[in-house]
Amino acid sequence: MTDENSDRNFVDRAVRRLPQPTPSLGLEAALMAGYDAWKAEREKGVWAAVKAGLRRFSETVWPGAPVWVPASVLAAALLVGAGLGAALPVAIAVEQSGFSLEQLESFTLLASDTTQEEDL
């Protein structure tokens, strides 16, 4: 056996004799507490970013007013918009689907011929 192999085997055997440290009872709890603290900080960070974004938006829309004022106006506008959106498409659909004799009369062959001549 070469010196190098002999050293390697000796160290292998020796190192196996080293005592294995036992983690203290509080270590795992401390590590989990570290994770929870990081997570809380991160979530606080996300919420803080959302709040700052809302504040900036509110300052642009309604400078000087508390956030609830533009938020209420926006909510009211959304409600009105949603109400109109729900009612109007029905009226438009009824209007588009109704055919009348007047509409048919407005279509003439002459009009289409004229357009073709212009193109030529």
Place this chain on the structure above:
Amino acid sequence: MHDPDADDVAKAGQGDRAAAARLIGRHAPKLLTVARRMLGGQAEAEDAVQEVFLRLWTHAARWQPGKAKFETWLYRVMLNQCYDRLRRRSAAPLEAAENVADEAALPDAGLDEGMLGQEIGRALDGLPERQKAAILLCHFRELGNIEAAEIMGISVEALESLLARGRRSLRSRLEHLKGFVGDVS
């Protein structure tokens, strides 16, 4: 190459507590053994492990699985943490004083397991920090040379050189215990 930790790292980064607990359960004891041997004291080793995990959480959300094996990264952070702490310590010749094995105190025979382990630990503590790290990674953690070299940020040749010098030095420091270490199968 499948990284067995990749899923849990990604989940922990997204706030999954159970995934974080699995990573802690899998890696904290192993990291502690390395830190304990590198730093000497249990309390400081546990502090170092906590620091490593705090760094892990902040990096977990940005972890890119294909780049490096998670365990390699983790041990690298651990070793750097140990080096930083060792450097911060005063340059007092405490280490040198610890390293001298008191042969006179050893009985001729009947050295018990605990005492033998302590003697080996003291001899290991006397090695230069990089030789000690190389021996811990390759013999204690039983990592391959390539992975250990990657963790230490050196070439495989440099690692082999550190290992050869470390082994020789450790063996000569434990020469008086040859009989006890040698007859262990």
